[in-house]
Amino acid sequence: MDFLKYFEEVNTGFRHNEEKNVEFLTVPSFDDAGGLIHCFTTRKTGVSKGGFSSLNFSFGREKNKQNILKNFSIIAETLNVPVEDIVLDNYGHTPNVIEVTEEERGKGVYNNESLPTCDGLATKIEKLPLVTMHADCAPIFLYDKEKKAVCVCHAGWRGVVGGIVKNALDIMTKNFGCEAENILAGVGPCIRSCCFEIQEDVERIFKTEFGDFSVERRDGRIFGDIEIGIALSFYKYGLPAKNLTIAKECTYCDEENYFSYRRQGKSGGAMASVVMIK
Numbered sequence: 001m002d003f004l005k006y007f008e009e010v011n012t013g014f015r016h017n018e019e020k021n022v023e024f025l026t027v028p029s030f031d032d033a034g035g036l037i038h039c040f041t042t043r044k045t046g047v048s049k050g051g052f053s054s055l056n057f058s059f060g061r062e063k064n065k066q067n068i069l070k071n072f073s074i075i076a077e078t079l080n081v082p083v084e085d086i087v088l089d090n091y092g093h094t095p096n097v098i099e100v101t102e103e104e105r106g107k108g109v110y111n112n113e114s115l116p117t118c119d120g121l122a123t124k125i126e127k128l129p130l131v132t133m134h135a136d137c138a139p140i141f142l143y144d145k146e147k148k149a150v151c152v153c154h155a156g157w158r159g160v161v162g163g164i165v166k167n168a169l170d171i172m173t174k175n176f177g178c179e180a181e182n183i184l185a186g187v188g189p190c191i192r193s194c195c196f197e198i199q200e201d202v203e204r205i206f207k208t209e210f211g212d213f214s215v216e217r218r219d220g221r222i223f224g225d226i227e228i229g230i231a232l233s234f235y236k237y238g239l240p241a242k243n244l245t246i247a248k249e250c251t252y253c254d255e256e257n258y259f260s261y262r263r264q265g266k267s268g269g270a271m272a273s274v275v276m277i278k
Helices: 003-009 028-033 065-079 157-162 164-175 200-210 226-237 261-267
Strands: 015-019 022-026 036-041 097-099 120-123 130-134 138-144 149-155 184-187 215-218 221-224 244-246 271-277
Touching: 003 226, 022 028, 022 065, 028 036, 028 138, 028 184, 036 065, 036 138, 036 149, 065 271, 097 164, 120 130, 120 164, 130 138, 130 149, 138 164, 138 226, 138 271, 149 157, 149 164, 149 271, 157 164, 157 200, 157 226, 164 226, 184 226, 200 215, 200 221, 200 226, 226 244
Parallel strands: 097 120, 184 244
Antiparallel strands: 015 022, 022 036, 036 271, 120 149, 130 271, 138 149, 138 184, 215 221
């Protein structure tokens, strides 16, 4: 199967949920598999104000730390996740993915420097919640029910070009013994090709790494498709198209539900991806 045929066959759409007045998204195939708590948050039903309204998880932008800690408590209570055990990524737009052990339990929310720079977290440990933050960069979820292994990534174009998908899948297969045909994957809301404007230097990178179909010129402007790049990485690794779900929701377009760094800059917040093996 060639890639364009593969891309046509991937599943489309995350499930929108509401519990305890908190709205969040889940991957339908993960819901069907069971054994995992996971979500991608919206910006609704938190305590932050202004451009951070209201369920913001970015310590680096909002100066009221107590608001953010309260927001973590809100989503943890909604999902029945132990907030004090959350491991938070220390993202740097890198392809770095680390295996999280008991030694990392609880690191990140109160001391982000306690983790090395990493944009992906993976574990086989039960009841160990992993969290990555997003404000246009794609959330990537991986789950193997058979091996009880999970991974979550913050993936911007630099991370995707650098191989974050391969690095995540390598940990799943080499460290945890997963097989590609048993791994389920989800790509959540991110800035899509309708809005992701790039310059010629990045256009050249996209064409080299992802193919000519990953960029589009409209009205004298250039737009990149990060979803294409992520899906191509899964295709090259041998993940079946039926195992991959792409939300196909644009964080830049949907101001009601999502923060967007491109739209708001430093005056806007961040959503969170959460995974925890039951």
